[in-house]
Amino acid sequence: MSSVAGTVALFGGLKLRLLAGNLRGDLARKLGFAFTLVMAVGLALLGFFLMSLVRLAPADVAADIVVVVFTVFLVSWMIVPLLAFGLDDTLDPSRLSLFPLSMGTLAVGMFTASATGVWPLVTLIVTAGALAGLAAGVGGVLLGILAVLLQFALCLVASRLVTTSLSSALRTRRGRDVLAVAALGAVLVFQLPNLLVNSDVGDPLALLHGAASVLRWTPSGLAAHAIADGGLVGLAELVVLALVVVAVAWLWIKALGRALVTPDVSTQGGTVGKGSGLVDRFLPDGPLAAVVTKELKYIRREPRYRVVWFSSVVVTALLAFSIGNQGDGPSGPGTPIALTAMAGLMIALQLGNAFGIDGRSLWMNAVAIGSERGLSIDLAGRHLANALVAAPLLLAVAVAAGLFTGSPEAIVWALCAGLGTLGVGFGIGSVTSVVIPYTVPERLNAFTGAAPGQGGQAVASSMGALLGIVLLSAPFVVAAVFGALWVCAFAPFYGLLAEVLGRRLGAKIGFARLPEVLAAVSKPT
Amino acid sequence: MTDAVRTTALTKRFGAQVAVAGVDLIVPAGSFAGLVGPNGAGKTTTLSMITGLLRPDGGQAEIDGLPVWRDTLEVKARIGVLPEGLRLFERLSGRELLIYNGRLRAIPKDEVERRATELLQVMDLAEAADKLVVDYSTGMRKKIGLAAALLHNPSVLFLDEPFEGVDPVSAQTLTEVLRRYTASGSTVIFSSHVMDLVERLCDWVSVMSRGQIVAQGPLAEVRAGRSLNQAFLDLVGRSPEQGDTGLTWLGSGEQR
Numbered sequence: 079m080s081s082v083a084g085t086v087a088l089f090g091g092l093k094l095r096l097l098a099g100n101l102r103g104d105l106a107r108k109l110g111f112a113f114t115l116v117m118a119v120g121l122a123l124l125g126f127f128l129m130s131l132v133r134l135a136p137a138d139v140a141a142d143i144v145v146v147v148f149t150v151f152l153v154s155w156m157i158v159p160l161l162a163f164g165l166d167d168t169l170d171p172s173r174l175s176l177f178p179l180s181m182g183t184l185a186v187g188m189f190t191a192s193a194t195g196v197w198p199l200v201t202l203i204v205t206a207g208a209l210a211g212l213a214a215g216v217g218g219v220l221l222g223i224l225a226v227l228l229q230f231a232l233c234l235v236a237s238r239l240v241t242t243s244l245s246s247a248l249r250t251r252r253g254r255d256v257l258a259v260a261a262l263g264a265v266l267v268f269q270l271p272n273l274l275v276n277s278d279v280g281d282p283l284a285l286l287h288g289a290a291s292v293l294r295w296t297p298s299g300l301a302a303h304a305i306a307d308g309g310l311v312g313l314a315e316l317v318v319l320a321l322v323v324v325a326v327a328w329l330w331i332k333a334l335g336r337a338l339v340t341p342d343v344s345t346q347g348g349t350v351g352k353g354s355g356l357v358d359r360f361l362p363d364g365p366l367a368a369v370v371t372k373e374l375k376y377i378r379r380e381p382r383y384r385v386v387w388f389s390s391v392v393v394t395a396l397l398a399f400s401i402g403n404q405g406d407g408p409s410g411p412g413t414p415i416a417l418t419a420m421a422g423l424m425i426a427l428q429l430g431n432a433f434g435i436d437g438r439s440l441w442m443n444a445v446a447i448g449s450e451r452g453l454s455i456d457l458a459g460r461h462l463a464n465a466l467v468a469a470p471l472l473l474a475v476a477v478a479a480g481l482f483t484g485s486p487e488a489i490v491w492a493l494c495a496g497l498g499t500l501g502v503g504f505g506i507g508s509v510t511s512v513v514i515p516y517t518v519p520e521r522l523n524a525f526t527g528a529a530p531g532q533g534g535q536a537v538a539s540s541m542g543a544l545l546g547i548v549l550l551s552a553p554f555v556v557a558a559v560f561g562a563l564w565v566c567a568f569a570p571f572y573g574l575l576a577e578v579l580g581r582r583l584g585a586k587i588g589f590a591r592l593p594e595v596l597a598a599v600s601k602p603t
Numbered sequence: 604m605t606d607a608v609r610t611t612a613l614t615k616r617f618g619a620q621v622a623v624a625g626v627d628l629i630v631p632a633g634s635f636a637g638l639v640g641p642n643g644a645g646k647t648t649t650l651s652m653i654t655g656l657l658r659p660d661g662g663q664a665e666i667d668g669l670p671v672w673r674d675t676l677e678v679k680a681r682i683g684v685l686p687e688g689l690r691l692f693e694r695l696s697g698r699e700l701l702i703y704n705g706r707l708r709a710i711p712k713d714e715v716e717r718r719a720t721e722l723l724q725v726m727d728l729a730e731a732a733d734k735l736v737v738d739y740s741t742g743m744r745k746k747i748g749l750a751a752a753l754l755h756n757p758s759v760l761f762l763d764e765p766f767e768g769v770d771p772v773s774a775q776t777l778t779e780v781l782r783r784y785t786a787s788g789s790t791v792i793f794s795s796h797v798m799d800l801v802e803r804l805c806d807w808v809s810v811m812s813r814g815q816i817v818a819q820g821p822l823a824e825v826r827a828g829r830s831l832n833q834a835f836l837d838l839v840g841r842s843p844e845q846g847d848t849g850l851t852w853l854g855s856g857e858q859r
Contacts, residue, residue: 448676
């Protein structure tokens with residue numbers, strides 16, 4: 079039918095134009111896109127190559143691997159766009175609701191739009207790698223081609239079904255808040271296999287086989303198995319798979335129809351208490367107390383802060399877990415010290431882009447800050463608020479690590495080392511915050527921490543901060559790990575010195591380029 | 604009488620596009636001034652440069668005779684700003700936002716709390732004072748933004764599109780507060796493209812088009828006997844026959 083072809087061409091073109099429009103006039107975005115392209119091509123080639131290598135494995139292992147890989151693709155397609163919602167205008171059906179499009183046209187169009195792009199292509203190529211890796215004989219290849227296409231279609235419609243049915247909830251504030259934190263859960267899920275493999279839970283082959291024997295009956299598992307089978311059973315499996323695709327597509331069209339006419343769920347705003355808290359009792363009245371109070375409230379209320387704090391804690395716990403697994407039993411006072419120092423680093427890294435979360439609201443500080451000293455106080459407030467939350471956490475890490483490794487005498491030293499790296503991190507972060515500022519998107523997703531086009535800045539900033547903190551903390555951490563525990567006694571003072579000097583430098587640089595910092599953190603996301 | 608705001612040859616370009624091409628804006632102290640112009644005329648860019656939020660490529664800006672980009676401390680203490688786009692600290696309540704703002708400017712806490720309560724009362728926000736700003740409506744955001752800009756009693760107030768998207772009741776509240784504020788000798792400069800409003804409120808008008816000031820002076824002078832709307836259309840230079848050509852298919856409701 080020509081109208082279907084027309085719709086496909088129209089929406090495919092629209093998507094390409096949106097992609098191109100995003101790149102216009104901005105060098106950073108062009109570079110970012112070039113980087114994405116290089117990565118995508120690399121991943122596609124590597125993925126295809128790895129999938130074809132599966133052929134070298136024994137037949138049953140090969141089939142198991144493809145079953146698991148296909149299922150991972152399907153699940154990723156369902157989760158990833160959800161977390162990255164808002165990066166792609168064609169994904170939001172509400173933008174199209176005013177056009178006189180029939181539901182079928184809309185469905186074909188949105189399907190085309192979601193199939194057009196770099197990542198769908200990569201998926202298709204890597205999925206096709208299973209043909210090279212698994213298919214045997216003419217039947218296997220023929221069924222394989224069908225299976226690959228069906229698996230690809232299933233990934234797309236399943237991902238569309240999930241985003242569409244949740245789209246009205248996702249447009250509300252609360253829905254987005256929940257999702258922001260849910261993004262972390264996804265990261266954990268992705269980390270889980272890694273952990274399991276690291277901790278030698280059992281024979282990886284048996285593990286693979288166990289997983290595959292269950293996943294084999296999922297739609298994506300059917301696709302993988304059909305390629306390996308290449309006979310009548312495979313054909314039957316493909317029929318089932320095709321029916322699943324059609325059913326999911328039908329559900330998606332229904333959800334689309336509903337999403338277009340259902341208004342956003344309204345959010346009832348709750349009220350917050352009026353208490354000004356402990357801060358005012360201990361700090362002199364003034365800008366410093368104002369910033370500390372505000373930052374503490376933000377740490378509590380802003381989902382992006384909850385996410386970064388939660389991830390700092392989780393990453394530290396993961397590190398502790400893997401360090402604990404590697405050694406053979408308790409390994410002396412070095413471990414708690416290194417671990418607490420690491421925790422201090424993880425927490426301090428949050429302030430490597432101190433103004434990023436304030437983002438577009440930062441003008442309010444910018445019109446009030448009239449001197450280097452003002453900016454320095456602003457930074458000090460952020461550091462103090464962060465430290466108020468960090469100190470008890472570091473204490474907990476130090477105590478837990480000290481007891482766990484059977485060296486309670488190291489607890490005090492570990493805490494000192496943690497505070498030291500925290501201070502060093504604040505100092506370094508003050509400088510990176512004003513030299514390489516970038517916007518933290520409203521909707522934090524698990525894959526980029528920066529506004530479109532600022533991915534490079536984000537990487538440069540966090541790498542720079544990480545490197546700086548490691549270098550400047552190395553003296554006391556290395557000395558302590560090699561036995562000179564007493565060095566840690568100086569760590570907090572060393573950290574404080576680094577914080578003061580770094581903050582001074584940051585304020586000096588930052589005040590001179592306040593408008594530029596403001597512009598960098600106010601990018602549209 | 605000194606000028607509250609005076610810029611000379613203020614310029615800003617974004618890439619190849621010149622947003623502001625040498626603006627000489629003058630606003631006498633104590634006036635209620637309107638900065639009008641079509642979309643994209645450079646109003647927001649100009650205001651951002653005068654308030655120290657955007658670095659100009661060239662030219663000078665002075666507030667109460669003080670150069671904005673050199674006497675930063677002094678200038679920032681004197682101005683209040685409500686930028687476009689309602690960008691506020693979303694996760695504070697209205698009251699917390701005002702208190703934060705005041706204390707950031709080193710006003711004692713008790714005094715800030717007193718002023719915040721009064722402002723919330725006047726702005727008709729007392730009931731929503733302890734709700735988070737993220738849940739505020741457009742009108743409420745404009746009002747809390749204006750309250751935040753007024754809190755430290757600035758001598759010059761810059762408002763970018765303060766009435767856009769505001770319901771008539773809130774708009775009335777806003778204008779009452781602003782009238783009272785200028786009556787005491789302070790200066791308000793606001794950008795708008797609603798000519799009726801500017802005509803009703805302002806005693807001084809600056810008209811911008813394509814990055815330049817094309818007319819400015821007391822309202823009556825700029826109007827020169829016409830309605831402000833007509834004067835604006837004449838100044839911005841849209842020839843009447845432009846509207847007559849093309850669009851022959853429009854109207855009568857025939858579907859192709």
